[in-house]
Amino acid sequence: MKRRNVAVIGCGQTKHSSRRRDVNVAEMVSEAVYNALEDAQVSAREVDAFVVGNMPGFGGVAQPEQWIAESLGAAGKPVLRIATGGTTGGSVGQGGYYVVASGLHDMVVAVAWEKHSDSKEAGATTGLLHVGLGNFFHAAGYGLSLKNLVATSVVGAAAGVAVYQAMFYMHRSGCGIEHFDMVAAKARRNAAKNKYAHLQWPGCTAEDIAKTDIVTYPFRYGHICPASDGASAIVVAEESLARKKAKQPAWFKGLASYTDEENQLQSENFGGVGVTDPSEQRGCWLSAVKAYRMAGIVDPKTEIDVAEIYQPFPSQELFFAERLGLFDEGTAWMALETGETEIEGRMPLDPSGGVNATNAIGSSAMQRILECALQIMGKAEEHQVPKKVRNALAHGWGGVTNYSTVTVLGDTPGR
Amino acid sequence: MEGKSEIVEVKTFPFPAGFNWAVGPMMERFIRTLAGRKVLGARCPGCGYTYVPPRSRCGQCQAAIAEKDVVELSGKGTLISYTNAHVAPDGNGNLKDLEKPIVVGAVKLEDADSVLFMPVEGVKPQDLKIGLAVKVRWREETKGAVADICCFEPVG
Numbered sequence: 001m002k003r004r005n006v007a008v009i010g011c012g013q014t015k016h017s018s019r020r021r022d023v024n025v026a027e028m029v030s031e032a033v034y035n036a037l038e039d040a041q042v043s044a045r046e047v048d049a050f051v052v053g054n055m056p057g058f059g060g061v062a063q064p065e066q067w068i069a070e071s072l073g074a075a076g077k078p079v080l081r082i083a084t085g086g087t088t089g090g091s092v093g094q095g096g097y098y099v100v101a102s103g104l105h106d107m108v109v110a111v112a113w114e115k116h117s118d119s120k121e122a123g124a125t126t127g128l129l130h131v132g133l134g135n136f137f138h139a140a141g142y143g144l145s146l147k148n149l150v151a152t153s154v155v156g157a158a159a160g161v162a163v164y165q166a167m168f169y170m171h172r173s174g175c176g177i178e179h180f181d182m183v184a185a186k187a188r189r190n191a192a193k194n195k196y197a198h199l200q201w202p203g204c205t206a207e208d209i210a211k212t213d214i215v216t217y218p219f220r221y222g223h224i225c226p227a228s229d230g231a232s233a234i235v236v237a238e239e240s241l242a243r244k245k246a247k248q249p250a251w252f253k254g255l256a257s258y259t260d261e262e263n264q265l266q267s268e269n270f271g272g273v274g275v276t277d278p279s280e281q282r283g284c285w286l287s288a289v290k291a292y293r294m295a296g297i298v299d300p301k302t303e304i305d306v307a308e309i310y311q312p313f314p315s316q317e318l319f320f321a322e323r324l325g326l327f328d329e330g331t332a333w334m335a336l337e338t339g340e341t342e343i344e345g346r347m348p349l350d351p352s353g354g355v356n357a358t359n360a361i362g363s364s365a366m367q368r369i370l371e372c373a374l375q376i377m378g379k380a381e382e383h384q385v386p387k388k389v390r391n392a393l394a395h396g397w398g399g400v401t402n403y404s405t406v407t408v409l410g411d412t413p414g415r
Numbered sequence: 416m417e418g419k420s421e422i423v424e425v426k427t428f429p430f431p432a433g434f435n436w437a438v439g440p441m442m443e444r445f446i447r448t449l450a451g452r453k454v455l456g457a458r459c460p461g462c463g464y465t466y467v468p469p470r471s472r473c474g475q476c477q478a479a480i481a482e483k484d485v486v487e488l489s490g491k492g493t494l495i496s497y498t499n500a501h502v503a504p505d506g507n508g509n510l511k512d513l514e515k516p517i518v519v520g521a522v523k524l525e526d527a528d529s530v531l532f533m534p535v536e537g538v539k540p541q542d543l544k545i546g547l548a549v550k551v552r553w554r555e556e557t558k559g560a561v562a563d564i565c566c567f568e569p570v571g
């Protein structure tokens with residue numbers, strides 16, 4: 001198969017916060033796009049096409065690409081919208097790769113965003129309306145009405161399934177709630193070094209997090225990601241442009257995305273599907289295996305230098321790190337204890353603070369790719385990992401709760 | 416098997432769906448200024464294209480448009496296309512016949528490049544023509560809402 005070499009040559013974000021009431025969606029998304037274009041030192045005119053996306057239906061706008069296109073400089077150019085739920089940003093980033101690797105376009109902008117504050121009750125309303133409905137309605141297909149479904153106590157979208165994931169992981173790995181305190185504290189400390197991040201808490205400790213009340217065991221308020229407004233964008237180019245425009249391009253070396261069977265809302269029972277452990281996340285594992293093979297990575301434990309893992313809940317940083325092959329099964333929490341996953345550690349996880357500190361949903365998986373690109377380009381500023389980054393791993397999770405994207409970026413094209 | 420299965424029928428949703436969109440500073444200024452019976456536009460500093468309502472990024476040349484680029488328009492314009500609506504929603508998911516058709520026109524405002532689609536009143540159907548000079552008719556009480564613009568009507 002003939003694929004062109006492709007790289008990220010520019011990155012742009014907005015500051016993420018609870019309420020960007022000073023801008024509308026088009027203005028907010030444009031902010032990230034023009035920051036990315038400035039970083040890449042290219043003008044909107046030089047861009048061939050745009051790949052865009054946010055969480056389907058969030059903000060109550062059905063076809064946001066129609067609204068924002070002119071502001072982005074996409075008038076008269078191909079605009080491809082991709083929506084894969086919580087993983088949207090990861091798919092948008094990979095979409096940017098596909099359209100350039102295929103030879104269809106030479107330089108594109110890929111941008112993803114969310115604007116929770118356009119919902120009257122941030123997160124809850126839009127989330128329930130658009131994610132909840134999709135989830136509930138497949139259950140209706142199994143003969144479960146909404147009333148019966150609530151009675152089974154399985155509702156709660158990502159937050160609901162994350163509790164089950166965490167419990168399964170704790171039971172099989174020996175990890176405790178105190179490790180989730182540690183991950184959340186690290187996320188807030190790291191976020192304090194990232195000027196675009198939302199929940200910043202310099203010097204936050206596990207003890208600080210442990211003081212917050214339990215929501216649903218094992219999660220405390222201090223464990224849970226915020227609902228953020230924000231956007232993130234990358235400029236993606238083919239090899240000759242990339243070498244001309246960027247001192248150190250961040251090359252796409254391998255990527256894949258797989259889905260599991262839905263493992264939420266008891267559909268594994270009522271739908272007759274065999275997923276019993278919601279933290280198994282076979283889609284993540286399959287994505288990682290495929291992406292490593294494409295990238296020529298044999299031993300991710302030693303060849304991956306830094307990883308940005310999609311972890312709205314702290315348990316997810318741990319079991320996804322294992323599913324991604326960065327640690328042996330059931331051992332990531334031990335590496336956390338010894339500081340291996342800190343910015344200065346052997347295997348830094350989410351040096352940006354990750355999704356646990358900033359969650360503009362559609363944007364979140366894009367930010368993982370963007371942050372990996374920053375680490376390779378040496379532009380991560382205060383949260384730049386001290387070691388030389390040759391390979392960085394960007395993970396996305398969502399869909400409903402079972403769709404994964406894995407993207408390996410590197411300092412060389414690698415093929 | 417004959418007949419339809421209706422084991423699960425969903426008629427209502429057990430949660431609210433409220434939205435509260437931020438419109439951005441340019442649109443907010445446009446809406447608030449309508450209270451004073453003024454129509455604002457924004458002239459692109461890069462290419463001169465003038466938008467109504469105002470916006471912060473030019474779709475033609477991608478230049479940033481700032482508060483300083485906001486211009487006041489006369490509220491007069493030219494009809495560049497129109498149609499007649501004979502039915503309207505009845506509020507129950509169906510359509511009802513109107514007693515008389517409503518004219519909806521595309522109006523290009525003086526000194527602007529973009530177009531507003533609004534009802535046109537005070538003109539007999541046989542007098543409708545492309546190029547008709549029209550102006551804003553304001554509601555009796557304006558309060559800073561898009562509905563302050565009641566419709567367009569012929570000049571004079």
Ligand SMILES: [Zn+2]
Nearest residue numbers: 459462473476
């Ligand atoms: Zn212009």
